[in-house]
């Protein structure tokens with residue numbers, strides 16, 4: 001969408017809402033969970049799939065308790081095994097012993113997300129290593145469109161559809177048809193990275209956005225396995241914010257036995273938070289349920305600790321304001337020690353600021369504490385604690401009048 005007054009790219013209402021979600025939980029679960037592998041070849045027997053204690057409410061409650069606002073499930077990973085009883089193939093939960101073949105994990109998650117009041121999204125791998133017609137692009141396009149149609153129509157409102165480029169390097173799918181299905185059935189859903197995406201991959205699986213991470217883009221990388229960038233459809237909006245995906249166990253998207261030592265520390269998770277959400281992007285953190293069908297307690301505790309730490313640091317500001325223009329001055333209630341600042345632009349008006357500094361008044365003197373370029377949806381700056389009675393944002397370069405939605409100071413200690 002283009003703002004008629006400034007011709008600056010601006011987000012759609014749907015993108016605006018999505019950018020406010022900030023924290024999403026990714027959930028990789030499937031045949032791989034039972035085979036101690038990350039990339040099944042599509043020939044593991046459905047008889048292996050039996051998560052006898054599966055409880056999607058435990059998954060989604062974990063997300064909710066940790067302060068996450070959406071949840072994305074792998075409905076189908078590269079091995080082609082479907083977590084819903086699809087009519088397109090018998091390689092699905094319907095052929096497994098789990099709940100005598102009558103279960104539907106997509107449904108369970110959709111229900112749990114609705115109950116907990118968080119957004120629900122689906123990852124549906126275009127690359128399919130099981131489906132025999134994959135080698136016939138036209139036939140597979142029909143097959144994949146049918147799978148998407150089932151998912152887009154059967155499970156209520158979706159917040160996001162995640163198209164993974166892995167394995168599809170160099171392959172063309174019928175993106176016009178796929179985008180039309182999304183427009184028809186889930187017009188509010190974000191589209192991740194392929195077709196005519198409304199959100200893009202940040203380009204790594206470490207959960208880290210570069211700085212600056214502008215919201216505009218013309219392309220993004222296809223996958224971890226190629227430096228090549230994707231061909232997007234011409235109607236792709238120029239405003240395409242980044243999403244940072246990362247697993248909570250180092251480099252492991254699926255659960256494997258005896259890998260608790262790979263769990264990343266709270267300190268590392270906070271670093272990821274500062275460098276994803278704090279760089280204006282969204283964080284999609286993966287927690288993998290185990291072969292019982294439950295998220296392991298250690299992972300649950302770690303992600304809840306992350307949520308608590310975010311709340312402890314940023315739940316209550318010492319002072320905050322909104323403002324417009326090149327200089328925004330915030331008076332603290334008294335002289336206080338500060339060490340973190342959040343700035344948010346009102347991105348409904350576009351990303352206007354490209355050069356700024358922050359100064360603190362300490363003992364009558366203004367001292368520069370931060371220099372930055374992009375602000376966008378959110379910028380979190382952490383710095384050496386300083387005693388201040390006033391803090392000001394000075395915008396040194398902007399395309400249009402700066403519109404600041406929030407300028408807030410914190411003491412995180």
Ligand code: FUL
Pocket residue numbers: 038164165166223224245253
């Ligand atoms: C990658 C995949 O190959 C991984 O298995 C995982 O799904 C990750 C989110 O994306 O491209």
